Amino acid sequence: MKRILYWILLGFNVLLAITLLISYLAVHISPGDFTLPAYFGLAYPYLLLINILMVIIWAMLLRFEAFISLVVILLGITHFSNYIKLTKPSGEKEGAFKLLSYNVRLFNYFETKKGSGSEKTVLGFIKNQDADIICLQEYFVNGDPASHETYVKSLLGGKYYSHTKLMGRGKNRFYGIATYSRFPIIRKGEIIHPKSSSLTIFSDVVIQKDTFRIYNNHLQSFRLKKMEKSLLEEMTSEEKETIEEVKSLSVSLKNGFVRRSLQAQVVKDHINSSKYPVIVAGDFNDTPVSYTYRKIRKGLNDSFVNSGYGAGFTYKGNYPPNRIDYILYSDALINNHFDILRVKYSDHYPIVAWLKKRD
Secondary structure, X not given: OHHHHHHHHHHHHHHHHHXXXXXXXXXXXXXXXXXXXXXXXXXXXXXXXXXXXXXXXXXXXXXXXXXXXXXXXXXXXXXXXXXXXXXXXXXXXXXXXXXXXXXXXXXXXXXXXXXXXXXXXXXXXXXXXXXXXXXXXXXXXXXXXXXXXXXXXXXXXXXXXXXXXXXEOOOOEEEEEEEEEOOOEEEEEEEOOOOOOOEEEEEEEEEOOEEEEEEEEEOOOXXXXXXXXXXXXXXXXXXXXXXXXXXXXXXXXXXXXXXXXXXXXXXXXXXXXXXXXXEEEEEOOOOOOOHHHHHHHOOOEEHHHHHOOEXXXXXXXOOOOEOOEEEEEOOOEXXXXXXXXXXXXXXXXXXXXXXXXXX
16 A cells, blocks of 8 residues: 555656646747646746645655655756745845836726725825836726826826826726836837737836836736636536636636737837836736746846845735736846835735946
């Protein structure tokens, strides 16, 4: 009996190690060419956790089989540091400007029965953060956009320049993305993502006589149906419905992976053409173990990796927590402090980074 249990445990361990190895391929293979690794890349933090448990189990049994998962984990140790930071940074903020990025989930307008939302509360929170640059995704306007912009600026207090991109969402309702800056914006532009509600805007801002280009992104979401249900509820519903839910989930995931990979290429090409140092912020809707993240990050620094601490998860909705919000920046800048603000106004946490020009 012990022998049978041993082979079952060993087989399970080998399978887990293989899935973790496949997840590493997600950063190298475009989902448009081959989608399978992207699914495992999405599950990376959980595959990693289970493999760590396998190492512990074998170690407690004093078995060399512990090296199966251990070796695979070490092969992907750089991915681990994109999720978890175990050393505290210096935290130096002097002379730096503060950038905040936040997916506000339409100010929860459609999450309340009366449709009143939490706009004033969220904007009040943002005001208290006293950020110099604010990048908002899933921005929502109910009414006249021009009047709303005046209203938002009054709530934020102080003088802010703005750059918004809105799309119609019904009568006098608009969905979009917004950047607010205490520094002058000398140029505004957008990157079109065809046949998608995804949005990317860029704003050229002048900070202490130097110009920087700020990219604010909300890339393709998975557009999962029945978002009000948790993943567990979907997977444990009636059998016929479960099969349909799994099919729908698989199609949504695949479409999301493929579309984001194409959008990432477009955004990266635009970044490469910039004559100014860049800051790339927003909701990528993809994890650090993904083709999208690797494509956009190439040649840039990740503020969480450089100056964050603890777990980097930024999404906390109905589906498993993960890291999908980022602030990336050029080598012309220095970043010594990064925070994830764990407030419950949205299904995302706001993230902030302090940046300054390199001497």
